[in-house]
Amino acid sequence: MNRNRDYGRWIDRRPTGSFTARSLHMDWPLLLGLLVLSAVGLVILYSSGGQDMALIWRQCIRLGIAFGLMFLIAQIPPHHIERWAPWIFAAGILMLIGVLAIGTVGKGAQRWLDLGFFRFQPSEIMKLAVPMMIAWYLAENTLPPSRRAMLITALIIAVPVGLIVKQPDLGTSLLIAMSGIFALLLAGISGRLVGGLSLLAAAFAPLVWFFGMHGYQRQRVLTFLNPESDPLGAGYHIIQSKIAIGSGGLYGKGWLNGTQSQLEFLPERSTDFIFAVFAEEFGFFGILVLLAIYLYIIARGLYIAAQAQDTFTRLLAGSLTLTFFVYLVVNIGMVSGMLPVVGLPLPLVSYGGTSMVTLMAAFGMLMSIQTHRKLNTSG
Amino acid sequence: MYSRIAIKDQIREGQLFSSRAIIALIFIILTLLAIISRMVYLQILSHEHYTTLSQNNRVSIQPIAPTRGLILDRNGVVLAQNLPTYTLEIIAERVNNMDQTITELRQIVDISDDQIKRFHKQLKHKRRFQPVPLRVRLSEEEVARLAVNRHRFPGIEIAARLVRDYPQTSLAVHSVGYVSRINEKELGQIDPSNYAATSHIGKLGIEKAYEQQLHGRVGFQKVETNVLGRTLRVLERTPPIPGQDITLTLDAELQRTAKQALKGNTGAVVAIDPNNGEILVMASTGDYDPNLFVNGIDHQSYNKLRTSLAKPLFNRALQGQYPPGSTIKPFIGLAGLEDGTITTETSLFCRGWHTIKGDDHKYRDWKKRGHGHTDLKKSIVESCDVFYYDLAQTMGIDRIHDFLAPFGFGRKTGIDISGEANGILPSTKWKRRVRGKPWYLGETLIAGIGQGYTLTTPLQLAKATAVLANRGHSVQPHLLKRATRPDSAPLEYPIDHSTIINMIKEDNWDATIKAMEDVIYGRHGTARRLNHGQPYRIAGKTGTAQVFGIKQDEEYVEEDVGKHLRDHALFIAFAPVDKPLIAIAVIVENGGHGGSVAAPIAGAVIDQYLGGQP
Structure with a gap:
């Protein structure tokens, strides 16, 4: 994953010597x-x-x-953010696994990681870490992404989403999946492929309905419909x-x-x-x-x-x-x-x-x- | 090399990204338009619909119970009132530890296990911010003790609520009646909105008859509530119209005297003011406390009342039907005079019995040896039976019936409380209709002395006596004297002064009434013991009604028959004779002789009533 790559160098864009619009970044x-x-x-x-x-x-x-x-x-200059992206992503994944393993049960769902002095939701970190990771990964490839690149990107999305669905937190996992898909779209993935994937998702929806959803989640959808x-x-x-x-x-x-x-x-x-x-x-x-x-x-x-x-x-x-x-x-x-x-x-x-x-x-x-x-x- | 490619990529990818970003922006704007159109649908197109729903959500209407009117006797003595009673209530949401709170409260006031059970049951059906009663009817002392310890118990409240109270307890229970919780059946009959805040309803007597006036009109307040139903703000208030205070014609003190006089016996006393039909006394033995019924009587107490031999729940004055016995004689005598069958001069020889031609049955007189030469006057004073056997035989049952009917025998008096019995005034038509059998002459004879089929209620007897005292003027017995109305003059009971019995000869009244006077003041009068030098004159008639039929060759020996088979003692009277102010009927079940048992009761009531009169 960590090949030698040039993260570039960034400098302040603020005009030198004056305290103006960009002086505080x-x-x-x-x-x-x-x-x-x-x-x-x-x-x-x-x-x-x-x-x-x-x-x-x-x-x-x-x-x-x-x-x-x-x-x-x-x-923080962007190249630092870029450099940290995979590490933050990896840490997030570990914490998600941690939540599933030892997370305290709150509201019928395991979402919180209690670190003794404070509790937080690792899934929140993933909201940032997934776009960062995808951007990091795609940036080192040429765009539009190759088929292989897309597959890996899909994996980057699927692993955290899967872990969060398991918690279960439908809203957050949906949001993270969307942010990943948006990154792919912006990266120039072909429209035809998007259409194909949508159809595939629609085909899998019944499976998700019967096997992937908790009772209360199903109830929510039913209640939404009526x-x-x-x-x-x-x-x-x-x-x-x-x-x-x-x-x-x-x-x-x-x-x-x-x-x-x-x-x-x-x-x-x-x-x-x-x-x-x-x-x-x-x-x-x-x-x-x-x-x-x-x-x-x-x-x-x-x-x-x-x-x-x-x-x-x-x-x-x-x-x-x-x-x-x-x-x-x-x-x-x-x-x-x-x-x-x-x-x-x-x-x-x-x-x-x-x-x-x-x-x-x-x-x-x-x-x-x-x-x-x-x-x-x-x- | 690497960076060169990168630059190339940057430009191409930048263009690609920009086109994608524009697509994204278009997508975003389209999505926002979809949201806006959803808002147009909800907020503009369906606005009215949702406004209605929102109104229904927040405004609820709460009823406010009107205060029930008081019931007073004719002199203002309170017979029914509303007392604040104190209830210990708990608001669950303010209590941290319910079990501990209750345990500690039990150390301060008496709370039974049953009450705690009931409390927990009610708790389940109420919202957590609504007070739930734990103990009702706290004593003053308990209220004081709770008040002192109040700071220890967050969430407890001592609520004052108005509860119907009958300060005279059993004194006039049969007239006043009582209120109790509204039951299923009544729910179907009342106007649900008017009773929305009311838990009790009149079940008996005046409380039932004048329920509408006593209850008043419910008030309403429009309140804004939150989702839990908690009242946040009163928007609008229509105060309730309190129930009307009702003044009865009853005289509580006189009623007390009558009850006192009845004590030890079973029976009833009804006294009417003949001038206007106001019922002064309506006493029936059998005491029970109406307060027991207000908050629901327990099964045990109720069964005791129901099965008691004294039948305390039975209002004898209204529902008891008794043979009038000899008290019917003045009326039948009058009938004979009016009919022309007899005159005041007519006399017959009483041998102690009477027979019908062709029948060897002996119709006995109560006086074994007979009364000798007897005219109308003597027949009333000494209560000769043979005179009336003869008179009845001559007149026939139907003419007797037609004459007695206007006095109100055999028909409800129409008193303003319910439950009245009909009584029976027999006729040939009646017997064919009800019994399906022809009339026999012998039945006419015993009807002549108030036996046989004839049955009257004490109230009917009192009413008939009042009509007699009035010399034919009508009397409508009633208990309501007036009802105060909130915005107009008090409503007085309408008095009907029409004449219902027109005698051909006014003297006939005099003759009969004179004879009734001699019942008390004559040397042989059956109620001569009432003569103790009162400043006014009383006219009366004793009666002794047979309960137990004795065979022809047997003799009635009081000591030999069980108490419940002994004769009923009756007495009717009115006074003063020249200007009647009170007409009274007394019945003592199985009391024996009217003169010795019933007459003194009437005397006590008359004396007290007229003693106080100018």
Whole structure:
């Protein structure tokens, strides 16, 4: 795996001698988008959490940590990231195996690794490690990838996804698989092949249904297809969430006035279902604004990817951005009843630290890519 | 070499990547458009639908029980009220260790194992934030002890709730009745929304008859609730309309006197104000405490009441049907006068028995040797049977029936509480209809002395006496005097003063009533013991009704027959004679002679009532 390869050299892209836009290795347009989104998140969290300032402070601390991590990662030149990619990936795989072996059982699924002083989910690391590993692997090959390269890439995706499915955490494994597939797509895999693989996946779906899924996962899919079949059980979330969104209307019920959320009809309203609170209180126009903020961040991420100077950074930036997008789509899709409930937070808005830290670490890499310039060895 | 290829790759791959990135952006925008169209569907097209669902979700309507009206006697003595009782309740979600809490609470107040079992049962059906009663009817002392220790028990609450209470206990239970928990059958009959917050309903007596007035109108509050049903905010409140207070015609003190006088016997006393039909006394022996029924009587106590030989649950005044015996005589005498069969001068010789031609059956007089020459007056004063055998024989049962019917015999009086018995006023038609048999002359004879088929309730007898005292003016016996209404003048019971019996000769009333006066004031009057120099005059008639048929050649010896087969003692009376204020009927089951047993009871009631009158 570790052949002699040139990771290149990167230098600051910031203008020398002045403290300006890039002096902190920050991509200011991206930072602006993230800050606005976080602020919107805090505003809606204040409402969904029942005006609990303590909750807001805790989220602020998490945001602080996440932005701090982003800042630190932004300082790391991309070639270091590239060099570490396989090691981080290998460590992640080991930890996933560790979770399966000794992981504490939480909510019926083994996801957490308890290291004594703190607990974390190795699957979160894989959200970054898989795109990094694929970008690392594909970067040393010529693109579009050869058949062999694709097979190895598929293996890089399949091993962690398989381990996470086993935990079982359908949402995260889906997300990681998607980010890997996006990396492949961006690397230039042929459209025909994508179509073929999709068909293959569709053919395997029944097998997954019967052999690969836990009862509660099957139930989720069934409930998604017909939430009213179980209005007080599994379908309850979706029914209440749709009521919240639908009753918001064009202009919403106003901040702090969402009855579905304020009166606690909406479950998980500060975490996975916070989008429904937003939709109820700010209405359709509010959603347009929120989606615009997301689109702005995603577009900026793709712009950074397109501007990146080598294959690794391009693929990494592109697949991380697309992972962020998948987060958004899966969350809104499940809250609005378009997708089954898989338990993914609304990126950077939902209450909770784990996914936020991961996402901000990813944005840190994007900023690093944008603010470091590769020394062109060939001149 | 390596780097050269790399540069070449970089350019080509860069272009490839850029085209893929643009495809990705297009894909992203299309996906966002799909999300937006989903939002259009939910928030704009289905907005109304979801708004309705959201409204239904949060606003719930809670009923507020109205306070039940009081029941008072005619002088304002409280017969039924609502007392706050204290209940120890526990809110499960605030208790850390339920078993420990209960164990410690048991050291402070008495809690039986049954109560704990019931508590745990209820706990399962309630939300965790709803209070569940652990102990009901705490004493003042227990409340105080709990209050002192309250800080030790988070999640316990002492709730005050209004519970129906009958301070006079058994005094007027047969008239006032009681409330108890609404049962399945009643649920089907009541307006469910009006009773949404009510747990108890009138089961008997006034409580049942005037349930609608006493209950009031339920109030509502619209509250915003959360998903668990916890009330967060009251949006709107319609206060309940409290039930009307009901004043009864009963006189609690007089009722107490009647009950006291009845003590040791089984029987009933009914006293009516003849001027307006107000029932002053309606006493039936058999005491039970209506408070037992309010929160559900236990099986053991109920069975004891049900199977008791004294039949305490049986309201004799309304449901008891007794042969009127000689108390019927003034009415039949009047019938004879009105009919023209006799005059006040008509006299016959009483030998102690009467026979019908062609039949050797002897219809005996209670006085073995007979009364000798007897006219109407003497027949009433000394209660001669032979005079009435003869009169009845001459008149025939149907004419007697037609005359007695307007007095209310054999028909419900229409009193405002339910459960009244019909009584029987026999006629040939009646016998053919009910018994399917022809009428025999002998039956006419014994009907003449209030025996045989004739049956009356004490209430009917009192009513008939009141009509007699009124000289034919109608009387509608009733218990309701007035009901206070929240927004208008109190509702008074309507009084009907119409004349129901028009005598051809007004003197006939005088003759009969004069004779009844002599029952008390005459030298041979059967109730002469009542004469103790009252400032007012009483008119009455004793009666002794046979329960046990004796054979022709046998003699009735009181001591020889079992207590339950002895004659019923009856007495009817009204006073003062010139301006009647009270009409009364007394029946003492198996009491023996009307004059010695029943009359003193009536006397005690009349004396107390008129003693207080100006």
